[in-house]
Amino acid sequence: MDCNSSGRSGNRVMLQFKLVLLGDSSVGKSSIVYRFVKDSFDEFRESTIGAAFLSQTIKISGSSEQSETVIKFEIWDTAGQERYKSLAPMYYRNANAALVVYDVTQQDSLTKARAWVNELKNKVGDEDLVICLVGNKIDLCDGDEDKRAVETGEARDYAAEQSLLFYEVSAKTGSGVRQIFESIGEKLYETKKDELAAARNRQMGSSKDQVNVQLQRPSTNDPTSCCY
């Protein structure tokens, strides 16, 4: 199972998911991440070589249950490899969700987005991978529809045909950004909750599940205290 139930206290469930961002250069991937993670926007941001590893938690109301679910996203923004499409398998391995971003003022960027969707579908084995198509920079079209190069309908049809989630957002104004992550969180929760219940039942039985070693956490400060 890809998601980790990292803690349960009372009705609180904490789920962790890996989310990767893909898309043409300067469509605003990093800006979307910064808006989501820090609620800030930098007009003069040069294209990033890569912000690699950020995380942010959100709460979702869950379904009918009275429980509160906290979802932690481990966000992988693309780094320098991306310009040559030399992504390491490590990058998308075990990804639970992908944001494929294009710029609504650049027709070309949607073409690139389609290519990324195909690549993801080929390379990520997980049937449950949630892909969200995101049209960014809608603020540029406010009151100036001429600037728009990708019609909402065109992108929405494509997303429906490929069964992708779809949003139009602005990292600059923040419009729509949170919704992306909330709906991804909800969708992941829906698909994973059965597995979670199964895992919970399994925990009652044997606990043979293997534990990873956290390298930043040595078990002792004093190696002389070891068994020798």
Added chain:
Amino acid sequence: MLSPERRPSMAERRPVLSNSSSIVVPHLAGIEDPLPDSTPDKVDVLIVGTGMVESVLAAALSWQGSKVLHIDKNDHYGDSSATMTVDQIKRWVNQVNEGEYPKCYSNAKLYVSTSIENGRGRFASRDFGLDLAPKILFAKSDLLSVLVNSRVHQYLEFQSLSSFHTYENDSFEKLTNTKQEIFTDQNLPLMTKRNLMKFIKFVLNWEEQPEIWEPYSNRPIGDMLVEKFKLDKPQVFELMFSIGLCYNMHTKTPEVLQRIRRYLSSFDVYGPFSVLYSKYGGPGELSQGFCRSAAVGGAMYKLNESLASYDPSSKIAYFNDGSKVSVTEKVVISPTQAPKYNQNAPEQKYEIHRLTCIVEKSCEEWFTEGESAAVVVFPPGSLKSGNQEVVQSFILGSGSETCPKGTSIWYLSTTQQGPRAEMDLDAALEAMEASIVRESSSDLENDESILRFGPNGEPVINSVRLGQSFKEYVPREKIQFLLKLYHIQYTSTPPFAVVDPSLFDINREDSERLIPGASDNGVLYTAMPSAEISYDEVVTAAKVLYEKIVGSDDDFFDLDFEDGDDAAISKTDFENAIEDDEDDEDAEMSVGVGRSGTAECIGEMEI
């Protein structure tokens, strides 16, 4: 050419944040930089091949401030340390046999069962991750501290490995490696226990007691263990081959002591084990992690790109796709990716014979509860082939996520040179096969002599007794091999040495050394992976190259991350366990030195 001035360090290079009060750049955040649309025209360092050493070097250089272009002729990362699917292995075997890696690999023989056929078989090619050069990671080692310092460990997952077995008298003796185990082991006479404890106490501080080991410094350690510590052959073998992971009887005493201590001082750093391995694949995964770190630090990556030639006078590198780049500092090349018409690629004198198998058995019998890996060592003379060199075997189960449930991967290797190596590998394989069939057999329940009962009456299998009755056992069942791969890998690193720095001197730039017509004048070659089963050579090799390029290794991975809670483990706490055994032994690895504060959590990030 070495630049006379040091380039500014990472911290100096980092742009000043105008409103740093409100923005905290998260760790591993990239440096803001305009994006080139194609291959840049100018880089500081061109690195060819994305193997382990090259990738660590790329990351170290990128964070130091060098502009790095890192290419690989393959469509995947890892080069000579790649983790491959079955299909990729098939392709690689063909390349080897077509002579594409003349000095690096030969004699690849591959069998793949029809059960692994995409679409039709029970297993798919990509269910498996096979390492070309599998490695284990000591809990106290230089690479581990680099992983933590650089935070590359966050991209990876590690698991513990505590099952080390020595094969002796047709059985697998599990390593007795804790004080507790030594004292509770019913099979050890009290006297032996005492002697063993005495030796363990000595070895943790061995350099300070030259009066004990110096008389043996040019003799095999066995003499000292028997004469000074009154240990018996099984303990001697266990110490030399399972704990020390030595290759033969002739290893010199100081080397073995260093290696035994490497194991012992790694014990209990993270828990009751000394060794870790990475999930999803070994060095292939770690390489990717360092490449990603390098990319975040600004390096540019291009797969499917190969070097055609380098001209040291104009300092221009030409690629096979017609593009070119001007290189201000150095070109570093993996021997597997040497350009055509090369004449400077170093000789790879030493053979490592490898046998890799995918077996349709979970092999849990060999693993410690809750783990998914084991090491089995076949000491000299333990196999029916009469082996003179050790055969080392590294076993990974499905918990490592490199193979599906119900299967396991066995990596066997030996430093035996010449054709008898394959006989040794076959003999070891046969012994493993018979043992696992025996241990997992349902016939066991009917064999009272090897069955014991636990406190609640549940049957417990006694593995020592198992071994003893093993001889008479004729397996009914045969093991299913899903894949078998034999090949010879060559290396310039002699068994036991960590990369010989003189290797890099062949490439000095004095013009009289330039070979007319060669496509690789003036480049630096990295070393092929050595026979060493641990990662211990990697950081040393990367550092030597780093120093050649930057002029000093002072700021090798000298990183501080903006989020402040820095790696608590100072990198000087760990030094390579093997490299220093000649000159400055006492400076390194003294047990119990400054590891305060290491328990602090440094991985979590709050935003």
